Amino acid sequence: MIIGITGSSGAGKTTVCKLLAEKYNIKIIDADDIARKLSKECTDYVKDIVKEFGNDIVDEKGRLRRKKLAEIIYLDKEKREQLNQCTFKFIKKEIEVQIKKANEEIIVIDAPLLFECELDKMCDKIIGVVSKKELQLDRIIERDNVGYEHATMRLKAQPDDTFYKRKCDIIIKNNGNIEDLKKQIECLQLIS
Secondary structure (H helix, E strand, O other): OEEEEEOOOOOOHHHHHHHHHHHOOEEEEEHHHHHHHHOOOOOHHHHHHHHHHOHHHEOOOOOEOHHHHHHHHHHOHHHHHHHHHHHHHHHHHHHHHHHHHOOOOEEEEEOOOOOOOOHHHHOOEEEEEEOOHHHHHHHHHHHHOOOHHHHHHHHHOOOOHHHHHHHOOEEEEOOOOHHHHHHHHHHOOOOO
């Protein structure tokens, strides 16, 4: 079974994945982690991004300057869409490779852009993780070491909770109470 986990930045997708891993024998495929790994070397992935955004987007070793790129794309929807077009094919291909190699009964694809990347078509069920905006902002600021303005800009560039409530099979509310979150995970019947 393939389960997609999605939600906007700071919603708590990683925490939900960890709790699922405690309950089930799962393989977690993290789309953001794949993007980070692809951006550390002079890959076709990085070369495509350089074609679109210029040489300033990489450091002297040819690695992607992710913070600089984030500043560009969160300010400009057109640039964000250009980046997505560059990256989706590489991330999707790596996810497909990891799915083929997996031996676990459940495979979880943790992807903030699950629908935009059309990864939802691979999934048997999709879980949307939603959270209070204040908590999301706090999590983004702490996790990514960015300021309030940058965190706010990032959230404004992403779909709101109604998008996930409309498109996902299951919604998990992650409002900072770990016991409540565990109860929601416990109630999930992912396999018969």
